[in-house]
Amino acid sequence: MKALVVGGAGFVGYRLVKRLLAEGNSVTVLDVKPRRLKRLPSPNLKLVLGNMTEQRVVQRVMKGVDVVYHIALVGGFSIRNLKLFNANLQGTLNLLRAAESQKIKQFIFTSSTAVYGKRRYLPVDEEHPCNPEEESGWRLYPLMKFSTEKLCRLFYFTFKLPVTVLRLTYVFCRKSVYDVPWTGWMIEKAKNNETIEVFEGEGFASVHVDEVVEALMLATLNEKAIGQVFNIVNPDTFVTYYEIARYVAKKTCSKSHIKIVKPTEMVNSVPVSSEKIRRTLGWKPWTTKADAIKC
Numbered sequence: 001m002k003a004l005v006v007g008g009a010g011f012v013g014y015r016l017v018k019r020l021l022a023e024g025n026s027v028t029v030l031d032v033k034p035r036r037l038k039r040l041p042s043p044n045l046k047l048v049l050g051n052m053t054e055q056r057v058v059q060r061v062m063k064g065v066d067v068v069y070h071i072a073l074v075g076g077f078s079i080r081n082l083k084l085f086n087a088n089l090q091g092t093l094n095l096l097r098a099a100e101s102q103k104i105k106q107f108i109f110t111s112s113t114a115v116y117g118k119r120r121y122l123p124v125d126e127e128h129p130c131n132p133e134e135e136s137g138w139r140l141y142p143l144m145k146f147s148t149e150k151l152c153r154l155f156y157f158t159f160k161l162p163v164t165v166l167r168l169t170y171v172f173c174r175k176s177v178y179d180v181p182w183t184g185w186m187i188e189k190a191k192n193n194e195t196i197e198v199f200e201g202e203g204f205a206s207v208h209v210d211e212v213v214e215a216l217m218l219a220t221l222n223e224k225a226i227g228q229v230f231n232i233v234n235p236d237t238f239v240t241y242y243e244i245a246r247y248v249a250k251k252t253c254s255k256s257h258i259k260i261v262k263p264t265e266m267v268n269s270v271p272v273s274s275e276k277i278r279r280t281l282g283w284k285p286w287t288t289k290a291d292a293i294k295c
Contacts, residue, residue, distance in 0.1 A: 005029050121266075178239065
């Protein structure tokens with residue numbers, strides 16, 4: 001198989017490239033920087049420095065490709081302006097057009113469970129309404145992911161392009177899930193010995209990067225995955241913000257009081273459901289909560 005990994009030098013992309021090469025596949029990576037890919041001196045690896053917004057580059061790297069893995073994000077994780085929003089959509093459109101013209105066998109896009117917005121019911125499955133504009137603090141990111149999903153599925157329904165969408169939750173590897181980037185406010189309060197308020201039962205699940213790669217591989221050239229959307233989350237790694245607050249207070253030697261507040265609306269008190277991909281493709285995450293905390 002000849003694979004094109006767009007964003008292959010990134011966190012998930014690098015692990016995917018390693019797996020693809022280990023299984024004897026030919027891999028082309030399109031990324032703006034080589035970064036850790038220099039550690040993979042394989043004759044089956046071709047690195048193309050460029051951006052998916054460059055139409056000619058995209059057309060060139062798409063030739064002869066069987067499967068496209070779209071894992072790229074223009075501008076990094078914190079996408080906060082319309083210029084980057086537009087770049088991501090235009091880049092994806094370039095990929096989809098080139099993939100359709102080359103009649104590739106599958107186009108796999110990694111989205112995010114952030115597209116759901118506020119929860120209407122729990123656990124959140126793939127049929128849950130998507131309202132990414134409701135996601136507080138970083139609305140452009142989930143909105144961009146959902147818009148990109150829709151572009152991909154448009155090509156599936158209109159041009160019969162074989163598309164699969166994987167909605168990832170927080171992906172971790174060597175860092176404990178207690179050290180998530182969006183809890184900086186807890187650290188500041190802990191340093192100042194201020195009260196830390198958390199909603200009762202609220203938390204989140206995560207998924208190990210190798211579990212994500214396993215899901216990608218199971219979806220690859222699998223007829224059962226074509227036209228489907230799957231949540232990629234490991235319910236066994238669910239942690240509450242109360243647990244994180246205790247961890248932060250201990251780590252900072254804080255005297256902060258942790259106050260549990262009853263929520264006025266539905267919060268993430270149980271994980272997003274990954275039952276669909278388990279049932280359809282046989283995906284079985286293996287990381288335990290203890291593993292996620294110790295990383």
